Amino acid sequence: MTEPIVLYDIPRILRDGETEADMSWSPNVYKTSAALNIKGLPFKRVWVDFKDVAGVLSKLGVPPHKTGNLQYTCPTIYDPATKRAIMDSQEILTYLEEQYPEKPSLFPAHTRALQVAFIDNILPRLLMNVAPTLTLDLYGLVIEESRPYFREARARDFGIPIEQVMSHGDARAKNLSAFQSVLEDVLKWMAANGEGAPYVTGDVPSNADLYFAGVLVFIKRIGGKDHDLIKVISTVGNGRMLKYVEDTERLA
Numbered sequence: 001m002t003e004p005i006v007l008y009d010i011p012r013i014l015r016d017g018e019t020e021a022d023m024s025w026s027p028n029v030y031k032t033s034a035a036l037n038i039k040g041l042p043f044k045r046v047w048v049d050f051k052d053v054a055g056v057l058s059k060l061g062v063p064p065h066k067t068g069n070l071q072y073t074c075p076t077i078y079d080p081a082t083k084r085a086i087m088d089s090q091e092i093l094t095y096l097e098e099q100y101p102e103k104p105s106l107f108p109a110h111t112r113a114l115q116v117a118f119i120d121n122i123l124p125r126l127l128m129n130v131a132p133t134l135t136l137d138l139y140g141l142v143i144e145e146s147r148p149y150f151r152e153a154r155a156r157d158f159g160i161p162i163e164q165v166m167s168h169g170d171a172r173a174k175n176l177s178a179f180q181s182v183l184e185d186v187l188k189w190m191a192a193n194g195e196g197a198p199y200v201t202g203d204v205p206s207n208a209d210l211y212f213a214g215v216l217v218f219i220k221r222i223g224g225k226d227h228d229l230i231k232v233i234s235t236v237g238n239g240r241m242l243k244y245v246e247d248t249e250r251l252a
């Protein structure tokens, strides 16, 4: 019997009533676990604290990122069938599509260019409004021993301490309203698929869905039910956006 693929993931602290599945919060890891599930490829998760990511992943022999502040990141997978370790959600997806062509694809025919256009449009708009409204919430759920590492690494990424990343008052209201506009745009575009089509790409989920859903599921898992961002999600499209989040959360 083939051994399951190993997926390296970063855990978070659980709140009362949450289960191990809620421990996964990363939008990038979401893309990979959802892709593995959609493709029906069995996998097991290995939890690695923020502070240990570089140490654990470098031992797998995966080459470090050539650009950016971080040399090693999750998701990373190890596939025992080919004895290969691959890092980066998009590199992993390319590998899975090539290695397992008989499995469902995340690129329905003729959608690649439109998927890239969708991702390039929505991702910066989401991140520029989610970072100032959620970063400290994430920090609060980082495993205690990894907090100094997280604080230092994010200050390096943002160029300012994490407290200063957060917006307040009018600035926060603007972030929330801009976040709402992205969701409204996506619902408007999805309406072109016809009534009730569950995904951006219609009846089947795609890489574009996983990018978008990854951020929304991240908000749900980190913010919890009372966060302002979740309240925005709940109001958009009379519950249709919340349903999208709940449906896509089940993919991962």
Ligand SMILES: N[C@@H](CCC(=O)N[C@@H](CS)C(=O)NCC(=O)O)C(=O)O
Pocket (backbone or CB within 6 Å): 010, 026, 027, 028, 029, 050, 053, 070, 072, 073, 074, 075, 087, 088, 089, 090, 153
């Ligand atoms: N481009 C990468 C980005 C991965 C990434 O940034 N992962 C974060 C978690 S969301 C991480 O591993 N951070 C480790 C750290 O901050 O040291 C991908 O798509 O996989």
